[in-house]
Amino acid sequence: MDEANAARIEDAKLTHAAQEGEITALSLLLERHRAGMTAVALSLLGPGPDVDDVMQEATVTALRRVGEVRDPTAVGAWLRMIVRNACRSLLRNAAHLVPQANVPVASATASPEQWLEQNALRNWVWEAIENLSPALRLPLVLRHFSFRVTSYEQIAEACGIPVGTVRSRISQGRTKLAEALTATTDAAHGEASERVRASEIEATETLAAAERGDFGDLLTERWSPEVMLMRGKDAVGGRRHLVRSMNRDIAAGVRQRLVHTVAGRSLTVWETDILNPADDPDHCPPAVAWLMSLDTDGRVHRLRLFHPRARQVAHPAPALGCGTESDPAPAATVT
Incomplete structure (x- = not known):
């Protein structure tokens, strides 16, 4: 057997092992093909820090998409393709001066989170994500696992920080994630899919309670008594504010429909469509992302809201759906 055939057989063995959830197999694959991946990045970008950024992004993408x-x-050609796509996306973004999401997905109907659910390594990845600091965790999760808040510009608006800070934090987050993946290899990994399913149920029950007029009771029962809606580093209001804002939207005929959920132990994202009444179709922006930090008991402790398709103004549309400028509640800074 010649050397090339032996290499292909070894690649196949490691790829199958990675797809079956063997933690070290993908790391070995990446090491085997790192030189070729780096060569692709250098040929398209030239020497510089962008090469490191693209290689980090390719590593995260490979973790999520090895299935x-x-x-x-x-698999070597597949890994080089991931790097090539990331480079081209980076170059397009730089040309347009507006960063866009560059995480490829296999089809128009499959979200990044759905692919994560199909990946046998998902529990290990999420355990590593939980080891990141809150400042790094939220931008990285939005970038790779949210459905609508994925571009650098959107993440900057959602988190209340400059685009350059977003790029820096995501780059740091990927580096820290790689370290955390190594550190958590032998740790017990929670079941990520169970958290997502539980969070989907929680979101559905929360929206249903709001429509019944029971939003306040649900918050009292399930959310932290110290829950705060945040704008930047400032608290906009607590439970009463949240209930008043939600009730106002429900009374106006506004409803929400869950479209996507991201769930970790310390961070949850609910992305919803906003359904406006027929006689007032522009009452609210068309969508909202609930960005929720959880306390040690898993209860919502801090809530930040972001309308990904809404035009950002001096006082963005507030509350759990929208509202009036006299009672603003836009998204907040991650600290």
Whole structure:
């Protein structure tokens, strides 16, 4: 057997192992092909810090998408394709001066979180994410796992920080994530899919309670008594404010429909469509993302809201859906 065939057989063996959840297999694959991946990045970007950024992004993408590899003997070409796509996206973004999401997905109907759910390594990845600081965790989670808040510009607006800070934190987050993945190799990993399912149920029950007029009771029962809606580093209001804002929207005929959930032990994101009444179709922006920090008991402790398709103004649309400028509640800074 020649050396090339032996390498392909070894690639196939490691790829199958990674797809079956063997933690060290993907790391070995990345090491085997790192030189080729780096060569692709250098050929497209030239020497510089962008190469490191793209290589980090490619590592995260490979972790999430290894289950999609159809020809395990050609996994090296697949890894180089991920790097090539990331480079091209970075170059396009730089040309337009407006960063956009560059995480590829396999189809128009499959979200990044759905692919994560299909990945046998998902529990290990989420355990590592939980080891990141809150300042790094939220931008990284939004970038790779949210459905609508994925571009650097959107994340900056959602978190209340400059785009350059977002890029820096995501880069740091990827580096720290790689370290955390190594550190948590032998740790017990919680079941990520169970958290997502539980959070989907929680979101559905929360929205249903709001429509019944029971939002206040649900918050009292399930959320932290110290829950705060935040804008930047400032608290906009607590439970009473949240209930008043939600009740106002419900009375106006506004409803929300859950479309996507991201759930960790310390951070949850609910992304919803906003359904306006027929006689007032522009009452609220078309969508909202609930960005929730959880306390040690898993209860919502801090809430930040972001309308990903809304035009950002001096006093963005407030509350759990929208509202009036006299009672603003836009998204907040991550600290």
